[in-house]
Amino acid sequence: MALQALEPHALGLTWVVEEPLTRTSHALLADGRVWLVDPVDEPEALEQALALGSPAGVIQLLDRHNRDCAALAARLGIPHHAVPDALPGTPFEVLRTVRLPRWRESSLWWGRERALVVAEALGTNAVFTAGTGPVGVHPMLRLLPPRSLRDVVPDHLLVGHGPPVHGPGTAAAIDRALRRARRDLPRALLTAARSLR
Secondary structure (H helix, E strand, O other): EEEEEEEEEOOOEEEEEEEOEEEEEEEEOOOOOOEOOOOOOHHHHHHHHOOOEEEEEEEEOOOOOOOOOHHHHHOOOOOOOEEOOOOOOOOOOEEEEEEOOOOOEEEEEEEEOOEEEEOEEEOOHHHHHOOOOOOOHHHHHHHOOOOHHOOOOEEEEEEEOOOOEEEOOOOHHHHHHHHHOOHHHHHHHHHHHHHOO
């Protein structure tokens, strides 16, 4: 496992692991406290993440995204919030993104920073975007894209697969991905099959 990217930004830090699905993790800095979101235990990234502030908790946004969440929370002595419905005492509002028998996913809306953090419903790598824009919907959710993600207007999008998207065009890119989800499904499935071969 090697780092593909390590990106400090206004919200904290993002790191991407070099592999076909580009697993992406985040450290969010709020009021001197660091929240690790869907973290992969990559030493250089974690060293930089924990240098930002005091570790406050690990947030696992997808039921099957345990990655290194539980182990890191135990090692750091901080809470592990697995697919939460709410996060009282934090700056984050939880959006119930997917609630299916084998797919439970929450997303974070950080209103003060106009930031949306999504584990799997949206992504920015080729498997998700299929070359149709900077943001795409997961191929398995394209027939019924999550409605909760339409309720916010972010300037920042942090995802579980692919690099972050920042700036005034972020909300429009998300809106376009959600509106075109069904139309772009054949292309997305073909791209996913090629990428995962």
